[in-house]
Amino acid sequence: MISKLDLYKIFCKVGKRKSFSKAAKDLYMTQPAVSQAIMQLERELDIRLFNRTPKGVSLTNEGSLLYEYVNSALKLIDVGEEKILEFKNLSTGELKIGVGDTISRYFLLPYLEAFHSKYPNIKFKIVNGTTLELCSILKSGEVDIAIVNLPLDDSTLEQRPCIDIHDIFVCGEKYKHLVSKPITLDEVVKLPLILLESNSNSRRYVEDYLLSKGIQISPEFELGSHDLLLEFAKINLGIACVTKEFSQEYLKKGLLYKVPLTDEIPKREVGVCFLKSVSLSPAASKFVEILENNQVDHAT
Template structure:
């Protein structure tokens, strides 16, 4: 392939219409410009410039070449400009995938803080279940996934976030469940409200009951944590939720935590990215904020 520097000399000479002006912009001598153009013409086996009393002008062949080189030069300049913007956070975009509940109850404060710090970086949120988020990462549709651990996928790099504790909650109608100890078997006598079957929290609680040789069959399935909370409040049954996400309702007494005699293991929020895939400057900065919430 022809040395790209020759095309650069050709472009600046054609743009200015002068060998001396091109030499000045390139910080080389005029004979060096003439030599480069001659070298390019020899390799292409075409005459690109014709000399005039005012300088040089493009031949027909030179004009055709210039139309292509100009586009390439503009794209290279644009790429350099965009990289500068990304490096200085004057531009950029982060695509983050997560469930509605994690976006609302976990991510929101970090998003607000990040936006205040880097107002020109665009943030796009993509909602989905854990399998959907993993799929989106593998397809390159998002940069970061926020999910519940564990994630057993060798293509994923998992950074651990905060620890969360799940629990069963109910409204005033079944408040007795918050008073005395309740076994998992006794809990099944009440209407159970769970998240959709393909969610990680649903699989987690189903496994919990299965480990005690019990089959968990919900009476109601819902698509959002907000609905799980509201349905429990108004007496539809007992919902399985993340305790940290209903702290306000538990404190004000609109929800009551079921007093189980079995311990529910805690889990962690995972910050996942595609392994061996470099992160943009903005995405790396956002992950750093998630990993160091006090410093961020």
């Protein structure tokens, strides 16, 4: 049986063309099929919609009233389908990303630039926070994806690694003598340490690794940002544990020095995560694809 929506589409076409035969031609239907559809609609509504004459058909008063509403509704459906197509083609939409300040600055920016250049009509919403905070707002639906430090112990999240990163210790001029030869982790923890706050994923990763070696740490300074770690080390307040890939400007300019270790901290990853239970939008899917394929250059 023909659907109610199809009946209304046929009704609007007949109302516009004022002819069963012309409407049938436009709809690639037979004239009897169009006539039968209109009669079915009239039976269901229990009202006559058209005046039939030898020269064609014309809308009744009731038919004219219905035509205004149905025609508007069908146009809205067309607009809705066009908008869906625009979303699929990435010609409109919004991409909501959760990311920390450090990863945003040293990793994400070139990807945002490349994506915006290719899809300029996609709007960005960037939400900052720690890895744990970002996981929370990801689950609340506030963001589509989150760019975070991996690994995460959360089975509800799909985790896609993007780049390897390495935790290192750096120092300023005062402690430059430490650079002459590798030192042990036991020796490192006896120095004045500058670390991120204990609730950061990066801090926990390093701390867990040291604990696996039977080493506990008690930092002199606990800071809220990676840039502050670099600055505190530069003015010789201690030895900072930083991400090598995000510290290249300081290392290359000789503002800081990498402290060589006899036992290097294993690499970890920066990656993108999203809810397993929720399908990504076309914009988010494309952005994840760009991240995974490493399609732009980033600081190393």
